[in-house]
Amino acid sequence: MHDLTISYGGEPVLEGASLAVGDGSFVSLVGPSGSGKSSLLRAVIGLQRPLSGTVETGLAPSQIGILFQDDALLPWKTARENVALGLTFNGMVRGKALAEADAWLARLDLAGLGDRFPRRLSGGQRKRVALAQVLAMRPKLMLMDEPFASLDAIVRARVVKDLVALVEREKISVLLVTHDLEEALSLSDDVYLLSQGPRARITEHYDVPLPRPRDPVLSRTHPAFAPLYERLWADLSREVDQRAEAA
Ligand SMILES: Nc1ncnc2c1ncn2[C@@H]1O[C@H](COP(=O)(O)OP(=O)(O)OP(=O)(O)O)[C@@H](O)[C@H]1O
Ligand SMILES: [Mg+2]
Secondary structure (H helix, E strand, O other), X not given: OEEXXXXXXXXXXXXXXXXXXOOOOEEEEEOOOOOOHHHHXXXXXXXXXXXXXXXXXXXXXXXXXXXXXXXXXXXOOOHHHHXXXXXXXXXXXXXXXXXXXXXXXXXXXXXXXXXOOHHHOOHHHHHHHHHHHHHHOOOOEEEEEOOOOOOOHHHHHHHHHHHHHHHHHHOOEEEEEOXXXXXXXXXXXXXXXXXXXXXXXXXXXXXXXXXXXXXXXXXXXXXXXXXXXXXXXXXXXXXXXXXXXXX
């Protein structure tokens, strides 16, 4: 992403944003509410036309998986059918797609739940079905916008752990928007901080030197974690305080 500016009705919300997601790397974007994080993700998939600047993924749309805050499962289809949907849409025969779907459900600890309709699954299970749906498409890049915000701490930790193991194994690149600074650092190779909008900018970049494979919980006890967290927290607080003073 190079020098990206996004504006609504002539008002720039995000200005001059440049960032790179390396092949197979995990990148998080944090910043105050309204700083343009969701707008930036939409620009990556062409749902948002930037005022200026460029986004280059080198990927076909089908190679980009998207997981937004609200899971988009179809209520009238079972978990298995939901996961198989994208595969059959891409031309896979139904039987094979359903078998693939079962394999992905099992990988996400949902074996035996394939026949359930979404309303009969817990929030965490639904989130994992949505994750299976995206992963089954074998994306090269995943865009995620606060996908786990509605989950309780334990379920969230489990889903995130599954996700990390899978993206590491499949070498999927990730761009994650999160408000959780610990989550950003514990999962990522790079974290970018957006300043308070309007006219938000990317003001900081943090290189996260924690080892891989990564345990998203245990990595928080690594000696490199606390100093990075303190820096990120201080930088974000400064952004929010400055804006509060200006107001
Ligand atoms: N379709 C739209 N039309 C006009 N303004 C918009 C539109 N979408 C977003 N905005 C504005 O652009 C700014 C950035 O919105 P965006 O949703 O990208 O922020 P965000 O960083 O994702 O915030 P949050 O953390 O609250 O999700 C906000 O001030 C928002 O009100
Ligand atoms: Mg948002």
